[in-house]
Amino acid sequence: MTETPEARLKRMRMRAWRRGTKEMDLVFGPWADAHLEGLSPDRLDLFDALLLENDQDILPWVLGQVPAPDRFAGLITEIGAFARARLERG
Numbered sequence: 001m002t003e004t005p006e007a008r009l010k011r012m013r014m015r016a017w018r019r020g021t022k023e024m025d026l027v028f029g030p031w032a033d034a035h036l037e038g039l040s041p042d043r044l045d046l047f048d049a050l051l052l053e054n055d056q057d058i059l060p061w062v063l064g065q066v067p068a069p070d071r072f073a074g075l076i077t078e079i080g081a082f083a084r085a086r087l088e089r090g
Contacts, residue, residue, distance in 0.1 A: 008044070009036050015051045015056055024055040027062055027083045034082070 003011070016032035019025050028051075029083055037046065050058070060084065061068035061076045068076040 019055050021055045023059055030086060031082045048084050
């Protein structure tokens with residue numbers, strides 16, 4: 001059975017908001033709300049793969065404590081910048 005584009009976005013948005021750690025919910029959820037619908041198919045695939053990674057690995061990548069794997073580095077930089085900008089705005 002093939003997932004429709006609408007179902008995929010809904011699944012990804014839900015997974016972004018229900019990570020397992022509140023910190024990652026607050027990083028991924030707002031970014032997904034703001035960006036998912038405008039992503040190219042390749043970027044959707046990349047974010048979908050990122051959603052499969054463990055929060056304990058992702059958070060240090062986002063915080064810049066540990067380098068992200070090359071395949072995720074650009075996306076992690078973008079998500080981290082978005083999260084920091086939201087924090088600065090309050």
